[in-house]
Amino acid sequence: MNLIQSFPYAAGFALFSWALGLVVFPRKRPLGIALLSLGTVALGSLLATIWLTLERPPLRTLGETRLWYAFMLPIAASVVCLRWKMVWPLYYAIPLAGVFLGINLAHPESWDRTLMPALRSVLFVPHVLAYLLAYAFLSAAFAASIRGWRSPVGSDRCEQALEFADRSVQIGFAFLTLGLCIGAIWAKEAWGHYWAWDPKETWALLTWLGYLAYLHFRLQHPLQAKGAFLFLSAAWIVLLLCWFGLNHMPIADQSVHTYTR
Numbered sequence: 001m002n003l004i005q006s007f008p009y010a011a012g013f014a015l016f017s018w019a020l021g022l023v024v025f026p027r028k029r030p031l032g033i034a035l036l037s038l039g040t041v042a043l044g045s046l047l048a049t050i051w052l053t054l055e056r057p058p059l060r061t062l063g064e065t066r067l068w069y070a071f072m073l074p075i076a077a078s079v080v081c082l083r084w085k086m087v088w089p090l091y092y093a094i095p096l097a098g099v100f101l102g103i104n105l106a107h108p109e110s111w112d113r114t115l116m117p118a119l120r121s122v123l124f125v126p127h128v129l130a131y132l133l134a135y136a137f138l139s140a141a142f143a144a145s146i147r148g149w150r151s152p153v154g155s156d157r158c159e160q161a162l163e164f165a166d167r168s169v170q171i172g173f174a175f176l177t178l179g180l181c182i183g184a185i186w187a188k189e190a191w192g193h194y195w196a197w198d199p200k201e202t203w204a205l206l207t208w209l210g211y212l213a214y215l216h217f218r219l220q221h222p223l224q225a226k227g228a229f230l231f232l233s234a235a236w237i238v239l240l241l242c243w244f245g246l247n248h249m250p251i252a253d254q255s256v257h258t259y260t261r
Contacts, residue, residue, distance in 0.1 A: 010046040011105055014039040018074070018094050025090070036074065036094065043101070045069045056115045059128040062244065063109040066100045068132045069139075073097040076136035077143075080167055089164055092143030123186040130179035135239060136173030138211065141165040145229040153225055162225050165232055166218060173211045180208055189222040199249070203242035210235040 017039030025032025047067060050058040058064040077093030080086070141164070148161035183204070185192040195201060212232045221227060 004019055006049075007046070007108065008105060010049075011101055012040060014070075014159070015044060015098050015101060016050040018098055022091060022094060035252075036078075036090065038076050040071065043067070047071060050111070052141045054111060054113050056065070056113060057125050057128075059125065060112075060115060061109060061246065063104050064105065065128065065132060065243075066104050068129070070097040070104075070134055072132055073100075073139060074137040076133070076171075077140045080137075080140060080164060083163065084167060085107070086160060086164055088147065088160075089140060089143060092146065094138050096139060096143060118190050121186055121189060123182055123189065127179055127182040127186055128211040130175050130182060134175035134179055135243065137168045137175065138239060141168035141172065142231055144168065145232040145236075148225060148229040158225055162228060166229065169214060169232070173208075173215065176208055176211060180204060194209065199246060200242070203238075203246055207235070207239050207242045210238045236241065 017035050019227075021032045021034075021035030023041060024035065047058060050064075059068065073093050074090070074097050077089045081089050082252055144161045144165035148158050148165065151158035151161060183201075187196070187201075188194045214228070217224075218228060219232055
């Protein structure tokens with residue numbers, strides 16, 4: 001069975017394991033954790049198989065980055081959950097990861113082995129993975145903002161959501177900064193300049209500034225929970241426009257970063 005034929009089975013198994021894990025988690029926590037972990041491990045094994053089969057990092061197309069995102073989002077949520085003793089973020093992060101994995105099932109990849117010369121750099125993998133880790137943590141923060149919007153201001157539920165969002169943004173912003181810096185170094189290596197105001201670079205900077213503004217907002221207005229949740233929703237929209245939306249904009253043709261769909 002080739003990669004194209006086996007992908008739906010592996011992805012479907014991950015989705016089923018995640019769904020079952022969320023269902024049994026409240027009553028049988030060890031079994032729920034095992035099922036959630038099994039789904040994530042299955043997706044990680046799929047990514048490793050794709051890497052070995054294609055003989056290149058599966059980080060070139062939007063579809064491939066969606067797979068990494070679906071893999072990393074449950075991990076990011078679990079890290080914050082374990083660190084700050086929270087469970088509810090898993091019920092937001094894992095369904096969101098399932099949506100992105102489902103998109104790949106609905107729109108299968110062609111699994112092209114080709115890797116253009118600009119991507120044959122040792123900085124390719126750390127640059128993209130840093131951004132995807134950032135997106136995972138920042139999406140977990142967005143999930144917290146949804147919970148926060150549904151909670152009365154000042155309630156324990158609202159405060160927990162705000163704390164989770166803050167921690168996720170702090171970690172995600174660190175990875176976002178790392179990805180931006182690695183990208184600048186890579187641009188210098190590939191094209192001879194650190195920054196050229198390429199459309200993708202511009203939107204990446206806007207995303208970085210958006211979350212920087214959120215951190216400043218939290219310092220200046222620590223009691224404005226609803227304002228923070230609104231800020232997170234707006235910043236996440238900018239993130240999605242940078243990641244996906246740019247490819248469908250007219251300026252995409254001017255970007256050297258828009259390689260394939």
